[in-house]
Amino acid sequence: MEISEEKEQHYMEQHKNTGDEFKKIERSDRLRRKVLKTFTYAGLTFWALVVLFPFYWMVLTSVKSYSSYNSEYIPKLFTLSPTLQNYKEAFTAVPLAGYFLNTVIFAVVTTMLMLIVTVLAAFAFARLNFPGKHLAFTLLLSLMMIPNELVVITNYVTITNLGLRSTFTGLILPSVSSVFYIYLLKENFEQVPDQLYYAAKVDGTSDLKYLRKVLVPICRPTIVTITILKAIECWNSYVWPRLITDDEKYFLVSNGIQEIRENGFGRENIPAMMAAVVVISVPLIVLFLLFRKVIMEGVSRGGTKG
Amino acid sequence: MNSSAPDGAAVSCEPRVRADKELKMDKKEMKGWLYLLPAILFLGFFMVYPLIDVLVYSFEEGYNFASQTYYGTGLYNYSYVLHDPYFLQALKNTFILVIVTVPLSTAAALLISAGLSSIKPLRSLYQTIYFLPYVTNTLAVGLVFMILFRRTPYTDGFVNLILGWFGAGPVDFIDGPYPAKMFVLCLYTIWVVMPFKILILTSALASVNQEYYNAAKVDGTSKFRIFMRITLPMISPTLVYLIITGFIGAFKAYSDAVALFGTNLNTAEMNTIVGYVYDMLYGSSGGYPSYASAAAILLFVIVLTITCINLMVSGKHVHYGS
Structure with a gap:
């Protein structure tokens, strides 16, 4: 009896000690974790500010009046008398609405054509059998390596010789083909079970109808993805439109911005310039906020930027 | 058949x-x-x-x-391009841009993604914010950067205001000395490429099998060691992918430079190889498709070589497990 009591006491003591130690370790660990967490949040917030600040600055500058902006030798971080005058100027002094409309037309037509071409080609590669298919697909894959910069030169010469400079045709046609999207969609089409195709065949459905009524609806997420990616690409494209349009009537927003920077607004009207920048940036940001999930998933599957 | x-x-x-x-x-x-x-x-x-x-x-x-x-x-076009001081300038600028921005942006993106995946509250807010540069027009936001960094007779600009707080003298980053201009170009390039890298790395980090971490926790492995021994090897294929696409993208840099320094990049000493190609083709110094072609093919050869070297080096160190 005695012995066991002693043992128990001993055990309790030991246990108490380890318990204390545990608490100590736990406390220091909790502290360390807290410090780490604070640092993490601080770092993340810092980068968030770096990302957001240019946006803040452009909105801020766009609502400062011309005179107040120019009188600030030391730029102010806020303004007490916001004005929308600059936005009015942005739409009246330069053909901003025209740039906008051009970009919308360019983006919509290019994306539509790209979709038709891509869906048809992806279907052929994924579902149909024809001689030379493997060779054609290998060639297609090898085209993925070719940078756009390499083919722009000849396209520039071709479009110029065809007399298509400063036309929508000249702008759109060379921008349509997207090898990578064909590949992406083909992979997706192949995941659709064969049985669906055979069932449709037994029912006497034509290939085109099967494509339209079955395959495209099933693969909608991928199609939405490539549509959005292409639209973003079109909205931001600068090089090709710059090479091919001399006429301001056909400028896209990127070229418009460059034109505004170099010749618009009497050069030094920064607030009006910033108003134009805001107007140009807003549509994509709104699109992004609306389709955040789809866009981010799409980019992580098939996007690059460089 | x-x-x-x-x-x-x-x-x-x-x-x-x-x-x-x-x-x-x-x-x-x-x-x-x-x-x-x-x-x-x-x-x-x-x-x-x-x-x-x-x-x-x-x-x-x-x-x-x-x-x-x-x-x-013959090879005259190539020799002309290779002896053209403007091309050499563009080559130098492009190489500096690549060497500075690719490692920095990849490392920073890795750090940020690791931070992102270690937190729960506010994570998706941060993710949304970080992605914003991806959906903005490079030319448009470049203009904002120019205004932030520019120094004119009327104002020192925002960045110089901050530099002033630390006692550093005002510098014109847009029309000023070469290192300052290069700095802005690198910074803007990093700002532009970060969203893509953060997005890809965050999803790579999320896909690492949780069991490895649990096992390491049982062994009482330190966080740093876990990161070096588990996380890094597991996401190394993604890192290689990002580094390769980063190299390719940076070698093709052009519109960032235009956004900051205007279309006359040769005068600003800020031209890139792609810019050189386009200038040869079009604009005030344009009309020489032969020189443009030679320069474009040189660019392609450079990019191909670097990509092959990348793949060879990474082949030895990358873990492609299931």
Whole structure:
């Protein structure tokens, strides 16, 4: 009896000690974790500010009046008398609405054509059998390596010789083909079970109808993805439109911005310039906020930027 | 191939069926190519043909755009480009840009993604914010950067205001000394490429099997060690992918520079290889598709070489497990 009591006491003591130690370790660990967490949040917030600040600055500058902006030798971080005058100027002094409309037309037509071409080609590669298919697909894959910069030169010469400079045709046609999207969609089409195709065949459905009524609806997420990616690409494209349009009537927003920077607004009207920048940036940001999930998933599957 | 294989068996017994089959086959064969036709037309006309053509251009000496004539063939275009001080400047700028921005942006993106995946509250807010530069017009936001960094007689600009707090003198980052200009270009490039890298790395980090971490926790492994020994090897294929696409993207830099320094990049000493190609083609110094082609092919060769080196180096160190 005695012995066991002693043992128990001993055990309790030991246990108490380890318990204390545990608490100590736990406390220091909790502290360390807290410090780490604070640092993490601080770092993340810092980068968030770096990302957001240019946006803040452009909105801020766009609502400062011309005179107040120019009188600030030391730029102010806020303004007490916001004005929308600059936005009015942005739409009246330069053909901003025209740039906008051009970009919308360019983006919509290019994306539509790209979709038709891509869906048809992806279907052929994924579902149909024809001689030379493997060779054609290998060639297609090898085209993925070719940078756009390499083919722009000849396209520039071709479009110029065809007399298509400063036309929508000249702008759109060379921008349509997207090898990578064909590949992406083909992979997706192949995941659709064969049985669906055979069932449709037994029912006497034509290939085109099967494509339209079955395959495209099933693969909608991928199609939405490539549509959005292409639209973003079109909205931001600068090089090709710059090479091919001399006429301001056909400028896209990127070229418009460059034109505004170099010749618009009497050069030094920064607030009006910033108003134009805001107007140009807003549509994509709104699109992004609306389709955040789809866009981010799409980019992580098939996007690059460089 | 398909139609020739059963020939021997079918030839004697049922010739009519075979003919029928062949007819159907033909129709089907045609169909596949028919669906491919639009893609073939677009790709052939605007990608394959230009590819061959650009090679031809680059070897045609003294090509005249207006009369479409040339003196002879040879390597003169390449030698001209390689001796052109503007091209050498562009080459130098591009290499600096690549060497600075690719490692920095990848490392920063890794750090941020690791931070992102270690927190729960506010994570998706941060993710949304970080992605914003991806959906903005490079030219438009570049203009904002220019205004933030520029120093004019009327104002020192925002960045110089901050530099002033730390006692550093005002610097004109846009029309000023070369290192300052290079700094802004690198910074803006990093700002632009970060969203893509953060997005890809965050999803790579999320896909690492949690069991490895649990096992390490049981062993009482330190966080740093876990990161170095588990996380890094597991996401190394993604890192390689990002580094390679980063190299390719940075070598093709152009519109960032235009956004900051305007279209006359040669005068600003800020041209890039792609900018050189376009300047040769178009604009005040343009009209030389041969030189442009030679420069574009040089760029392609550089990018290809670097990509191969990257793949070779990474092949030894990357973990491609299941």
